[in-house]
Amino acid sequence: MPVPQSDLDPAIAARLRRTADGLVAAVVREQSTGDVLMLAWMDDEALHRTLTTGRATYWSRSRQEYWVKGETSGHHQLVRGVAVDCDGDALLVTVEQVGAACHTGAHTCFFTELPVQGVKEDA
Amino acid sequence: MPVPQSDLDPAIAARLRRTADGLVAAVVREQSTGDVLMLAWMDDEALHRTLTTGRATYWSRSRQEYWVKGETSGHHQLVRGVAVDCDGDALLVTVEQVGAACHTGAHTCFFTELPVQGVKEDA
Numbered sequence: 457m458p459v460p461q462s463d464l465d466p467a468i469a470a471r472l473r474r475t476a477d478g479l480v481a482a483v484v485r486e487q488s489t490g491d492v493l494m495l496a497w498m499d500d501e502a503l504h505r506t507l508t509t510g511r512a513t514y515w516s517r518s519r520q521e522y523w524v525k526g527e528t529s530g531h532h533q534l535v536r537g538v539a540v541d542c543d544g545d546a547l548l549v550t551v552e553q554v555g556a557a558c559h560t561g562a563h564t565c566f567f568t569e570l571p572v573q574g575v576k577e578d579a
Numbered sequence: 580m581p582v583p584q585s586d587l588d589p590a591i592a593a594r595l596r597r598t599a600d601g602l603v604a605a606v607v608r609e610q611s612t613g614d615v616l617m618l619a620w621m622d623d624e625a626l627h628r629t630l631t632t633g634r635a636t637y638w639s640r641s642r643q644e645y646w647v648k649g650e651t652s653g654h655h656q657l658v659r660g661v662a663v664d665c666d667g668d669a670l671l672v673t674v675e676q677v678g679a680a681c682h683t684g685a686h687t688c689f690f691t692e693l694p695v696q697g698v699k700e701d702a
Contacts, residue, residue, distance in 0.1 A: 481618055483618060485615055492608055494664065494669075495606060495664060495669035506695075507694065509696075509697065536695070537692060539690065540689070540693060541618060541689050542682065542685070543688075546618035546689075547689075548689040559665065560665050565665045565669070566664050566669075566670075568594070568663045569662050572629075573632075574631070574632065
């Protein structure tokens, strides 16, 4: 699969294992609380912009455009660290979140718990 | 896109927004430390098995088969909670991790930090 054109450091680009759409998953975690806030997607250029501007920038699959988190909402994500996983298909982005991460106004996008059977509190 | 055959509760299945491959991303977090351990993938049946057995079960995209974490390594993940995100394309799986999460032997798969420009420690 072709590597997308971008200004991303080639040494970093070489680590990435992209989907057919040229994307890697970005898990976003809040530095101060450790909460997992959301999952978004980056292509090489979104990662380049995130690493060089310190503002979390994603690729919107629905709108097919770059998306600086908070650009319209004001709910920016100030990037404190980015790590790539062992097989290069996921990033862990550590941020300070301004306001709510979720477009619903919730602190995190993961607010709907599913029932798990067999959970033992003391196991 | 067809909903895959599985025994997953239809009310839960209706919440999911799957990739073209029928998958949702699963972010795995360690309950005791809050550490993000790994990113894996689930189809409906993997989620069903995870919710009903309490053992994290994924779909391996490389092997094209179900994969009970720890089945060969012994490094099981005991599921303490599963949440779905606001738009149904990601899950947050909270686990107690037995041994290392990463196949490299590392505690977490996200052990390679990338350089971020413009990070201000006191910003």
